[in-house]
Amino acid sequence: MTEMNRQILLNRRPEGMPVEEDFKLVETELPELKDGEFLAKTIYLSVDPYMRGRMNDRKSYSEPFKLDEVIGGGTVSRVVQSKNPKFKEGDITVGMLGWQEYAISDGKGVRNGVPKGIPMSACLGVLGMPGMTGYFGLLDIAEPKDGETVVVSGAAGAVGSLVGQIAKIKGCRVIGTAGSDEKVNHIVNDLGFDAGLNYKTSQNYYKDLKELCPDGIDVYFDNVGGPMTDAAIALINTHARISICGQIALYNSEKAEEGPRFLWKLIEKQAKIEGFLVFQFVKKYKQAYQDLTQWVKEGKIQYRENITEGIENTPKAFIGMFHGENTGKQIVKVSEE
Ligand SMILES: NC(=O)c1ccc[n+]([C@@H]2O[C@H](COP(=O)([O-])OP(=O)(O)OC[C@H]3O[C@@H](n4cnc5c(N)ncnc54)[C@H](OP(=O)(O)O)[C@@H]3O)[C@@H](O)[C@H]2O)c1
Numbered sequence: 001m002t003e004m005n006r007q008i009l010l011n012r013r014p015e016g017m018p019v020e021e022d023f024k025l026v027e028t029e030l031p032e033l034k035d036g037e038f039l040a041k042t043i044y045l046s047v048d049p050y051m052r053g054r055m056n057d058r059k060s061y062s063e064p065f066k067l068d069e070v071i072g073g074g075t076v077s078r079v080v081q082s083k084n085p086k087f088k089e090g091d092i093t094v095g096m097l098g099w100q101e102y103a104i105s106d107g108k109g110v111r112n113g114v115p116k117g118i119p120m121s122a123c124l125g126v127l128g129m130p131g132m133t134g135y136f137g138l139l140d141i142a143e144p145k146d147g148e149t150v151v152v153s154g155a156a157g158a159v160g161s162l163v164g165q166i167a168k169i170k171g172c173r174v175i176g177t178a179g180s181d182e183k184v185n186h187i188v189n190d191l192g193f194d195a196g197l198n199y200k201t202s203q204n205y206y207k208d209l210k211e212l213c214p215d216g217i218d219v220y221f222d223n224v225g226g227p228m229t230d231a232a233i234a235l236i237n238t239h240a241r242i243s244i245c246g247q248i249a250l251y252n253s254e255k256a257e258e259g260p261r262f263l264w265k266l267i268e269k270q271a272k273i274e275g276f277l278v279f280q281f282v283k284k285y286k287q288a289y290q291d292l293t294q295w296v297k298e299g300k301i302q303y304r305e306n307i308t309e310g311i312e313n314t315p316k317a318f319i320g321m322f323h324g325e326n327t328g329k330q331i332v333k334v335s336e337e
Contacts, residue, residue: 008099023315038087040077042334047122047318071099125329127301134162135288136281141243141260156183158329167262179324205231244275304328
């Protein structure tokens, strides 16, 4: 009997906020394996905000997704059939095998094995790309010091929740911004942030942040961009560091945004602003992986995953991130562990 595969393809390029019609679910026959290949069944797949950029027909740091092709993205999968000696049936792998139930791979870019004692889904979150992003974006770009004030936007998400907790480990006072009272309670009461701001109910970001940061801001870790970033930069201290990780508030904008012209503030405060891509740190991932694994095992870092069930619900889970439906890392569970 021929095995069937279910895959999510890019149906059309989203205009503004993505909608379900931008994607389509198709059933295809799985081809025979060739020598050197293995068949992997997806257990978990990752939906990430950066994918929105790849849905546009614009060249950026990675190629745009092609129409009618499977959307690429991080996966944790089980090998179910193999003609590759390095991958045996039953092995659990971590790779970029995309939004599909099954994938055929020659093993390139696929890691065999997941850490023991930590759920395998963490390889897409705290021990995966978002984990590396938070670790290096904070420690290497912003270099937080004991006693400093750190503000993190998008604080209840995969990257932001981790950044705040690492900053606490480094002895900082940490304030997070997030889109609901539940999220603010979560970052303060579960994750140990010192305070939080619900940006959806705040009438004045500058005034509210100023109250929460009476000594000003030494480090601003930006996941969001837009008016929150304008407010944070207006409050920076001398020699502040601003780490530009993401600009999710702008990903669905159809026209170029204008904001306050804040560069004078960087001069006045002799501050540094730097954007980064997680991949620039690839040679140092091992160190981050070791530290994060240890902190998770010691309970110094808590992480939450927002798990949506079923490959067919992948577009919904992806779109949900732009409406703040996730707390922690958004993952889709495609099959049982
Ligand atoms: N530079 C890099 O290499 C790199 C790598 C990975 C991720 N990133 C970036 O890091 C950021 C966080 O990524 P993540 O994977 O951790 O996602 P995430 O924070 O887990 O999920 C996205 C969150 O963004 C918030 N959001 C959505 N629309 C918003 C808006 N218009 N204004 C303010 N907040 C909004 C939502 O929370 P609320 O309820 O709080 O609105 C949502 O839950 C993204 O900007 C992403 O592109 C960068």
